[in-house]
Amino acid sequence: MLNDGSDRLKDRLTEIVEGEPGKYSLGLQKIFDQESKNRIDRTVIFTGANTPGKIAGSNKLRGAINRYIEDRKIDADVAQTGTLGLYSEEPVISIQLPGRTRVFYTCVNEDDISMLLDDLFHHTLPEEKLLGQLRNEAHDPWPDVPFLDELPFFAKQHRVLLKYSGIIDPVSIDEYISRGGYRAFLLTIRNYTIDEVCAMIEESGLRGRSGSAFLTGRKWIVARETAAEQKYMVCNAEESDPGAFMDRALMEGNPHQLIEGICIAAYAIGATKAIIYIRSEYRDSIFKLETAIKKAHEYGILGHNIFSSGFNLDISLRKGPGAFVCGEETALIASMEGKRGMPQSKPPYPTERGYHNNPTVVNNVETLCNIPHIIGNGPEWFKRTGTVYSPGTKIFSVSGRSWHKGLVEVQMGTDLGMLVNEIIGGSRRGHELKAVHIGGPYGCMIPPQKMNIPICFEAFKKEGFILGAGGILVLDEKTCIVDLVKYFMTFMKQQSCGKCIPCREGTKRISELLDEITRKTADLDQHDAIEKFRALVQLEKLAAVMLDTSLCGLGQLAPNPLRSSLKYFREEFEEHIFDRNCRSNVCRELRTYYIDVELCTGCTICAKRCPENAIIGTEKHPFFIVSDKCTGCGICREVCKFSAVSYN
Amino acid sequence: MVRIEVNSRTIEALKGQTILEALINNGIQVPTLCSLPELSPTGACRMCVVEVEGMDKLVPACSFPVKEKMKIKTHSGRVLQARKMNVELLLSSHPDDCLYCERNGNCELQKLAEDLNVRSRNISGERRGYKIDGSSSSIIRDPSKCILCGRCVRICEEIAGVAAIDFGRRGDRLKIVTAMNEPLDFSSCIDCGMCLLSCPTGALADKTSLQELDRPLDDPATKVAVQYTPEVVVSLADEFGIRTGTDMQGIINSVLRRIGFDYVFETSSGAEIAVMEQSNAFLERYGKNDHRPLILSRCPAWVNYVEKFRPELLSYMVPVRSPHQIIGRLIKGWFAEENSIPVNRICSVLITNCSAAKHEASREEYYSDNVPDIDYVLTTREFARLIRLHGINIHELEHEDTDEPFQAKGSAGKLFSVAGGELEATLRTLYRHFNGKELPDPRLGKLRKSGGIREESIVVPGGEIKAVAISGLGNAAEIAKLIADKEYNFDIIEVMACGGGCINGGGQPIPGDPERLKARIKTIYDADKNSGIRTAHGNTAVNGLYDSLGFLPGSEESRNKFFTHIKAVKVLK
Amino acid sequence: MDRIDRILQDFQHVNRDALIPILQAVQNEIGHLNSEAIEKIGDHLHLPASKVYGLATFYNQFAFQARGKYHIRVCDGSTCHIDHSPHLLRQFHKLLGIGDGETTRDGMFSIEVVACLGACGQSPVISINDDFYHSIKSGMINDILDDIRMKNP
Numbered sequence A: 001m002l003n004d005g006s007d008r009l010k011d012r013l014t015e016i017v018e019g020e021p022g023k024y025s026l027g028l029q030k031i032f033d034q035e036s037k038n039r040i041d042r043t044v045i046f047t048g049a050n051t052p053g054k055i056a057g058s059n060k061l062r063g064a065i066n067r068y069i070e071d072r073k074i075d076a077d078v079a080q081t082g083t084l085g086l087y088s089e090e091p092v093i094s095i096q097l098p099g100r101t102r103v104f105y106t107c108v109n110e111d112d113i114s115m116l117l118d119d120l121f122h123h124t125l126p127e128e129k130l131l132g133q134l135r136n137e138a139h140d141p142w143p144d145v146p147f148l149d150e151l152p153f154f155a156k157q158h159r160v161l162l163k164y165s166g167i168i169d170p171v172s173i174d175e176y177i178s179r180g181g182y183r184a185f186l187l188t189i190r191n192y193t194i195d196e197v198c199a200m201i202e203e204s205g206l207r208g209r210s211g212s213a214f215l216t217g218r219k220w221i222v223a224r225e226t227a228a229e230q231k232y233m234v235c236n237a238e239e240s241d242p243g244a245f246m247d248r249a250l251m252e253g254n255p256h257q258l259i260e261g262i263c264i265a266a267y268a269i270g271a272t273k274a275i276i277y278i279r280s281e282y283r284d285s286i287f288k289l290e291t292a293i294k295k296a297h298e299y300g301i302l303g304h305n306i307f308s309s310g311f312n313l314d315i316s317l318r319k320g321p322g323a324f325v326c327g328e329e330t331a332l333i334a335s336m337e338g339k340r341g342m343p344q345s346k347p348p349y350p351t352e353r354g355y356h357n358n359p360t361v362v363n364n365v366e367t368l369c370n371i372p373h374i375i376g377n378g379p380e381w382f383k384r385t386g387t388v389y390s391p392g393t394k395i396f397s398v399s400g401r402s403w404h405k406g407l408v409e410v411q412m413g414t415d416l417g418m419l420v421n422e423i424i425g426g427s428r429r430g431h432e433l434k435a436v437h438i439g440g441p442y443g444c445m446i447p448p449q450k451m452n453i454p455i456c457f458e459a460f461k462k463e464g465f466i467l468g469a470g471g472i473l474v475l476d477e478k479t480c481i482v483d484l485v486k487y488f489m490t491f492m493k494q495q496s497c498g499k500c501i502p503c504r505e506g507t508k509r510i511s512e513l514l515d516e517i518t519r520k521t522a523d524l525d526q527h528d529a530i531e532k533f534r535a536l537v538q539l540e541k542l543a544a545v546m547l548d549t550s551l552c553g554l555g556q557l558a559p560n561p562l563r564s565s566l567k568y569f570r571e572e573f574e575e576h577i578f579d580r581n582c583r584s585n586v587c588r589e590l591r592t593y594y595i596d597v598e599l600c601t602g603c604t605i606c607a608k609r610c611p612e613n614a615i616i617g618t619e620k621h622p623f624f625i626v627s628d629k630c631t632g633c634g635i636c637r638e639v640c641k642f643s644a645v646s647y648n
Numbered sequence B: 001m002v003r004i005e006v007n008s009r010t011i012e013a014l015k016g017q018t019i020l021e022a023l024i025n026n027g028i029q030v031p032t033l034c035s036l037p038e039l040s041p042t043g044a045c046r047m048c049v050v051e052v053e054g055m056d057k058l059v060p061a062c063s064f065p066v067k068e069k070m071k072i073k074t075h076s077g078r079v080l081q082a083r084k085m086n087v088e089l090l091l092s093s094h095p096d097d098c099l100y101c102e103r104n105g106n107c108e109l110q111k112l113a114e115d116l117n118v119r120s121r122n123i124s125g126e127r128r129g130y131k132i133d134g135s136s137s138s139i140i141r142d143p144s145k146c147i148l149c150g151r152c153v154r155i156c157e158e159i160a161g162v163a164a165i166d167f168g169r170r171g172d173r174l175k176i177v178t179a180m181n182e183p184l185d186f187s188s189c190i191d192c193g194m195c196l197l198s199c200p201t202g203a204l205a206d207k208t209s210l211q212e213l214d215r216p217l218d219d220p221a222t223k224v225a226v227q228y229t230p231e232v233v234v235s236l237a238d239e240f241g242i243r244t245g246t247d248m249q250g251i252i253n254s255v256l257r258r259i260g261f262d263y264v265f266e267t268s269s270g271a272e273i274a275v276m277e278q279s280n281a282f283l284e285r286y287g288k289n290d291h292r293p294l295i296l297s298r299c300p301a302w303v304n305y306v307e308k309f310r311p312e313l314l315s316y317m318v319p320v321r322s323p324h325q326i327i328g329r330l331i332k333g334w335f336a337e338e339n340s341i342p343v344n345r346i347c348s349v350l351i352t353n354c355s356a357a358k359h360e361a362s363r364e365e366y367y368s369d370n371v372p373d374i375d376y377v378l379t380t381r382e383f384a385r386l387i388r389l390h391g392i393n394i395h396e397l398e399h400e401d402t403d404e405p406f407q408a409k410g411s412a413g414k415l416f417s418v419a420g421g422e423l424e425a426t427l428r429t430l431y432r433h434f435n436g437k438e439l440p441d442p443r444l445g446k447l448r449k450s451g452g453i454r455e456e457s458i459v460v461p462g463g464e465i466k467a468v469a470i471s472g473l474g475n476a477a478e479i480a481k482l483i484a485d486k487e488y489n490f491d492i493i494e495v496m497a498c499g500g501g502c503i504n505g506g507g508q509p510i511p512g513d514p515e516r517l518k519a520r521i522k523t524i525y526d527a528d529k530n531s532g533i534r535t536a537h538g539n540t541a542v543n544g545l546y547d548s549l550g551f552l553p554g555s556e557e558s559r560n561k562f563f564t565h566i567k568a569v570k571v572l573k
Numbered sequence C: 001m002d003r004i005d006r007i008l009q010d011f012q013h014v015n016r017d018a019l020i021p022i023l024q025a026v027q028n029e030i031g032h033l034n035s036e037a038i039e040k041i042g043d044h045l046h047l048p049a050s051k052v053y054g055l056a057t058f059y060n061q062f063a064f065q066a067r068g069k070y071h072i073r074v075c076d077g078s079t080c081h082i083d084h085s086p087h088l089l090r091q092f093h094k095l096l097g098i099g100d101g102e103t104t105r106d107g108m109f110s111i112e113v114v115a116c117l118g119a120c121g122q123s124p125v126i127s128i129n130d131d132f133y134h135s136i137k138s139g140m141i142n143d144i145l146d147d148i149r150m151k152n153p
C-alpha cells in the first residue's frame, strides 16, 4: 500500500523539523516524493471519500474501479481524497499514470468507468467530463488539457487551507507530513515560548472565522493570563448553519491540518486537554478526526512529553447531539457538561470561566486551520493576504441557484461580484440573479446593486451585513424573498434555546406573521392588508429590541434576514400583502386556480387527482375548483390534458 | 468599594456585586422577572436590562457585575422601549385571562404591563394551546400562562431539593415539564408548593375547593367545623394590607363565624398532642441501639419525599399524624360523636399555610370508613379570597375566642410554625421526661438561628440528646444520605420541606419575601415568650383532651387514633 | 443482562459530562429513549430524571418514539428549501399519512426533517436509512416508496 513509508517518516520527524525545506537528506527527499506522490511508479486512481462525493455515489464508483482493476489484473492503487470543492460536479475522480500529471473527471458515474479507464490506459484522454490536470513540475503534462489553476473556478481563488483538499489522502499522516505538515507545531514546542506564539498570532491579525471576527491572539492571551490548574482548548466543529459546509470539508479533506492547529493553540494557552465538539451527524469527519488523532499519537505528536518538549496534550471528541445554538460557545460548554445547551450571560467569558469553570478557549475549525500556516510562514506572510483589518483568506460555501456550488477560498477583501459572477459562474444559466444571502440563517440579503463591496469583516459591517461563517446562498428570480426569510425565521424559532423573551417570542412572532402573509386568508380586505403591513413595520422595531437585548448572538442576529430584505426587497413584501401575489411563484397558497369552461372537456382526471377534493363537477361538463379548499398544489394543472387549468 | 454612576448620580457598590444588587441597595428600582434573591441568576428574561456606557448592547442588571466608574442608565428611552417590548411579546400570546385568573391583582406580569404603560396590542401572536394539568391535588399548572422564567425549576431543584420539573424541548416549544412529561401527580413532585410561591404569574395556582365549600356552608343541616394553623394567624395580615406579622387570631375567629362556620378551632393543640406522641415514641426507642435516630414526620411534603426518594428511611420515622390531621381525626371521630352529630352531617375544613396538606388530605390513610377526616383544605391565600367573597370588612371586626376544645392555650404548638420549632417543643417535653424538671430556659437558641440546618442538644442523665432541624429539602437530601450511611449520630431529627419552615409554606401569601418572614417569625417567638404555658406536657388543655378521650399518650388507643402509615411509592425520579 | 445496564457498565466513574454520550449509546442500541432508560441513566449519574428528560428533549438526536424500519430524512437546508423541499415533504406527509417525527402505524416509515445533509450540490436531497437520493422531483417519491414496499411485501 501507499502508506508503507510510515515508519520512515515517523522516525525522521525530528530531522524534518530541523532541516530546511528542500534541503533534506537524499533518502528523506525520496520518501517525501513518494508520499506526496510527486514520483510514483504505479498508476493511482483517486476517488472522493467526502460526504458530497459519497452522496453522489463515489462508493459505487470505487467498487466499479476495483472490479475493473481486478478483472484486468492491472497494477494500480485506488486512493481516497477529500473534495476539490466542486460540489455540483461530484463525484470527481482523478487518475495519475506513472510519469504523467494527474487528470480530473467530474460527474462520473458507474457506467463511465470502463470506457474512461480503457482510454486512459491507452494514454488517450476522453474529453467528455474532463475537468483538467493538476500542475506538477515533476511530471509530463498532458497536451491541450487545461491546468486546474487556470480554470475560472480555481484561478481567482487563493487556496491556502483548501490547498490539499481533494488532492491528498486525508487519512494519511505521511502525506500531510511530506508536504511540511506538523513542522509548525514541532517548531513551536521546541523554539517558541507560549508568549511568543500568542504574540505571533495576535500580530498576524487573525480574526475568528466563525464570524465573530474576534482577534484570536487576544482571546488566547486572556486565557493564558488567567491562572488555573487546568485549561481547555475547544475546537468548535458544530457547524449547523444550513448552507455552511466549509468546516466539514476542512475536516474531511485534511484533518491533520486542524489537529496541528489545535496542538499549537493548546500549547499557546497552556492547555493539556483539547476537545473537538463536533456534530454527531458529521460521521465522516468524526471518522477522519479519530483516525488522525490515533495516528498523531502513534507518531508521538500527541500524548506525553511530545518530542521531549515537556508539553503534554490529549485531544478528545465530543459528539454534539444536534442543536444549532450549541455552536454558541457558552451553550457548547453547557452541552459538554451534560446540560441543556442554553447560552449563559457573559461575563464571565469562557476564557476566564469556561468548561467546569476553567479557562477555556473556543475557536472555530477554520480559525484553527490557519494557525499552522501563520506559525510556519510568519505573521508577516499572513498579513500580505487579505485586508489590513481582516488579513488572510476566507472559505465560503456556495449553494443555492448558482452555476457552481461548492467551496471557494479567496483573500479577504475580494470583490463580492467577482466571487459570484466569475468564480461560481453567477446564477444558473437562463436565470437572473436576484440576491445573494450571506452568513447563514442570521445572514443578510444582499441585492445585486451591492455586489461591488469587498468581502471582509469591516466592509460588511459598514453595510450592515455579516460574513457569518461564510455560507453564500445564491438566489435567482425563481426564489421568493419572503418565503426565504420565513424559512430562516422558522429555523431560528425552532433553534432558539428559548431562554430569553426577545429571542424566543420575537422569532416566533416574526415567523408567524410571515407565514400569514404567504398564505391565503379567507377574505382579505384592504383594511386587513394595512393591518398586516403595520404589523410588519412593527417588526422592524421588534428587530431592534432583539438586537439590543437578546442574551446571545442567535437572538441578536436572528432578525437580520428580515431587516435586510425589508430594506432592499420591500416591494416583494408589499406585493404579498396587498396584491396577494408571489412573483416567483413559490408561495403556492397565494395562487388562485381556476378551470377554463371553454377548454374543460369534463374528463374528471383533475377531480380524481386533487388531494384536497377541491374540484367538483359532472362528467362531460366543465368542472369547478372550490377555492376555499384548494391549497394551490398545482396537481390539477399538471394532469389536465386540455390545459384547462390556470391560476393567477 | 466600587463607585459607579447611575442616572448621573454616583453610588457605591461592593466589589463582586451585580448591578442589580447595587441598585437595590441604593433604592433604585428596575423590574425583574426571572431573578429571585435566593436563586442563582440566569439572565433569562431581559426585563432588568440597563444601558451601560461603552457597551453596544443593553446588559442584564441581575447578572452583570459592577465595575469601577461604570456609567449606567436605568430608565433611558432605549431601555424603557426594550422592557416594554419584552412585556408586549409575552402578552402577545398570553391567554388574556386576568379576570378569571387566580393571580388577578397579584400578578407580576400584569403589574409589569401596568408599570410599563402597555396600552395597546401592537403585536399579536398565536395562543399556545396547552392543556391544563390538574392532576395534582395541590397545584394546578396552566402552561399557557407560563412565561418560562424558570423560577419554579430553580426553586424546586435548589431549595426544595426535589427537581421534579425542568425545562423541556426548546425554542418556541419550550415548556416546563416533569420527567417523561407525566402529569404532576405521577411525578416525583412532593407537593411542597415552593414553586407556586415563586411563580410570578397564574401558571401555577392552588387546586382550589373554594366553590364546593358553598354547599356545606349553606346547608343548615350540615355542621361545618374549621381549624386554622398558627401560621395563618401571623400571615393573613399580608393579604389585607395590615402590618406584616400582626397576630390575627381574634379577628380570624370572628371572620370565620361570620362566614358561617359552626365550630372554629385552632390547630396547635394537635401539634402538642403530636409532641406527646413522638416524645413517647422517642422514649421507646431511646437506649435501644437499633433504628436511631428518630425522624419526625409531621411535614406531609417530607413524608412524600421519603416515600418517593428515600424509602430506606421509613423505619426511622414515627408515623405520627400531622397536627391538623390529629385534630381532623378528632373532629369526626370524637367531637362529632360527643355532640351527637352524625358523621355525614359534619364537614371538616382546614385553613393552612401548607400546600402539601391538600395532597395529604386526599390520601387513603386519612380516610376513616370511606369518609375523609378533612373534607376541604384552603390555603391562606384562598382563605383571604373567601373573606373577600363574603364581603367581610376585616378591619372593623372585634376579636373573638376560638371554640372549645381545640383552642390555642399554650405556645409549644405554635412553635411548629418555624423551622426548628417542632424540635424545640419536643425537646422541652423530653427534657422533662428525662430530668424530671423543666428546662431552665425553654428557649433553645440554636434552633432559632437562621439557616437550613440547625443543631441543638439537651443534657439528660448519662449523656445528651442530639437534635437537628433541617428545612428546605435541598439540605435534607444530603443529611438523609449521611443518616442512611450512619455517619451522623443524631438522636432526633426534624425535617421541614419548605425553606424556613411552615411559615414560608407553599400556601402562604405571595410574595413570600424575607422581610415578611422575619416579622411573622418574631410574632411567633413573642407569643412564646409571653405565654404562660410553654410546654405540651404542661398544657392542661392537652391533658384534658387525653382525659376526655380516655387514654394516655403512647397507648395502643392513641396509636390507633394519631398514627398513620407511610410506605414506599414508586415514581420516576 | 439488560441492554441499558450493559451500556452503563461501560461508563464507570463518570460524572454528568457523560450524560450525552450515554444517551447516545442507549439510543444507538435501542433506537429511542424511554422512561426506563431515563430512570436508569439518572440513577447511574445521580441526576434527577427530570434533568435527564429535559436534556434529552433539547437535542434533535434523541427520540422517544421508535423510528420506522425505513427512516426518511428530508433535507430542508437552505438550498434544498429553495429547490422546493417543503413540497416534497408535504408529499411524504400525504402519502404516508404521518407528520414530522412520526412513525407509520405499521412501523415501516418515519419522517424527520433535517437541515442540510451535506449534498447541496445535488439538491433537493433525501436519505432513507443510509441511502441518499438526490435531485429529487416530486414525481419520484411515489416510486421510491413503492420500491421499498415491494421489497417488504
Ligand SMILES: Cc1cc2nc3c(=O)[nH]c(=O)nc-3n(C[C@H](O)[C@H](O)[C@H](O)COP(=O)(O)O)c2cc1C
Binding pocket: A207, A208, A209, A210, A211, A212, A213, A214, A216, A236, A237, A238, A239, A240, A241, A324, A325, A326, A327, A328, A329, A330, A362, A363, A364, A365, A367, A368, A552, A553, A554
Ligand atoms: C447561535 C450561534 C451559533 C454559532 N455557531 C457556531 C458554529 O457552528 N461554529 C463556530 O465555530 N462558531 C459558532 N458560533 C460562534 C461561537 O460562539 C464562537 O464565537 C466561536 O466558536 C469562536 O471561534 P472563533 O473566535 O474562532 O471565530 C456561533 C455563535 C452563535 C451565537
Ligand code: SF4
Binding pocket: A325, A342, A343, A495, A496, A497, A498, A499, A500, A501, A503, A504, A550, A551, A552, A553, A554, A555, A556
Ligand atoms: S438569544 Fe435565543 S438562543 Fe440565545 S439565549 Fe436567548 S433564547 Fe437562547
Ligand code: SF4
Binding pocket: A595, A599, A600, A601, A602, A603, A604, A605, A606, A607, A622, A623, A639, A640, A641, A642, A643, A644, A645
Ligand atoms: S382535467 Fe382538465 S379537462 Fe379534465 S375535467 Fe379537469 S379541467 Fe376539465
Ligand code: SF4
Binding pocket: A593, A609, A610, A611, A612, A613, A614, A615, A625, A629, A630, A631, A632, A633, A634, A635, A636, A637
Ligand atoms: S391546485 Fe391542488 S388543491 Fe387546488 S384544486 Fe388543483 S389539485 Fe386541488
Ligand code: SF4
Binding pocket: B094, B095, B096, B097, B098, B099, B101, B102, B103, B104, B105, B107, B108, B109, B110, B145, B201, B202, B203
Ligand atoms: S397570569 Fe397574570 S397576566 Fe396572565 S391572566 Fe393571570 S393575572 Fe392576567
Ligand code: SF4
Binding pocket: B099
Ligand atoms: S380593567 Fe378594563 S378590561 Fe378589565 S374589567 Fe376593567 S374595564 Fe374591563
Ligand code: SF4
Binding pocket: B139, B155, B156, B160, B162, B163, B164, B165, B188, B189, B190, B191, B192, B193, B194, B195, B196
Ligand atoms: S410542589 Fe415542590 S416538589 Fe412539586 S414541583 Fe413544586 S417545588 Fe417541586
Ligand code: SF4
Binding pocket: B145, B146, B147, B148, B149, B150, B151, B152, B153, B176, B195, B198, B199, B200, B201, B203, B204
Ligand atoms: S410556571 Fe411560573 S415560575 Fe415556572 S417558569 Fe412558568 S411562570 Fe416561571
Ligand code: SF4
Binding pocket: B191, B192, B298, B299, B300, B301, B302, B353, B354, B355, B356, B357, B496, B497, B498, B501, B502, B503, B504, B505, B506
Ligand atoms: S414545611 Fe410546613 S408548609 Fe412546608 S410542606 Fe412541610 S408542613 Fe407544609
Ligand code: FES
Binding pocket: A479, A480, A481, A482, A483, A518, A572, A576, A581, A582, A583, A584, A585, A586, A587
Ligand atoms: S413568497 Fe414571494 S415572491 Fe413568494
Ligand code: FES
Binding pocket: B031, B032, B033, B034, B035, B042, B043, B044, B045, B046, B047, B048, B049, B060, B061, B062, B063
Ligand atoms: S431579572 Fe435579569 S434577566 Fe431576568
Ligand code: FES
Binding pocket: A242, A243, C075, C076, C077, C078, C079, C080, C081, C115, C116, C117, C118, C119, C120, C121, C123, C124, C125
Ligand atoms: S441544503 Fe439540502 S443537502 Fe444541503
